[in-house]
Amino acid sequence: MPHHGSIGYLLIGAVIAAETAEQLLFRTAGRRPGRSVLYIAVAITIHIARLFAWYAALKVMLLGVAVPLLAASYFTVALAARLLFHEPVGRRRWVATAIIIAGLALVGVHEA
Numbered sequence: 001m002p003h004h005g006s007i008g009y010l011l012i013g014a015v016i017a018a019e020t021a022e023q024l025l026f027r028t029a030g031r032r033p034g035r036s037v038l039y040i041a042v043a044i045t046i047h048i049a050r051l052f053a054w055y056a057a058l059k060v061m062l063l064g065v066a067v068p069l070l071a072a073s074y075f076t077v078a079l080a081a082r083l084l085f086h087e088p089v090g091r092r093r094w095v096a097t098a099i100i101i102a103g104l105a106l107v108g109v110h111e112a
Helices: 006-031 033-060 063-069 072-085 091-111
Strands: none
Touching (some): 006 033, 006 063, 006 072, 063 091, 072 091
């Protein structure tokens, strides 16, 4: 049976970082149509690497623990979009994101 030590959490962090990078690249591709193929190709490459990291994470973590932790990408994507693209993120969205983060903390603490 898989266990979920710190390597699992590191792998999940890598998956979340890769997901965030993918979304930023897709957004950039949409804003720069002349170079969109390049951005999309890099995003697809990151996606493939992310699949291997996800597979590795599932070798050491329970699926029921790993999947909820991926919700952290809601926060990382929103924050990155705000910082890099100056996209508006209203109070309601930040509150919803905080609730997601609280849920992540509960999953992490409960399963640790």
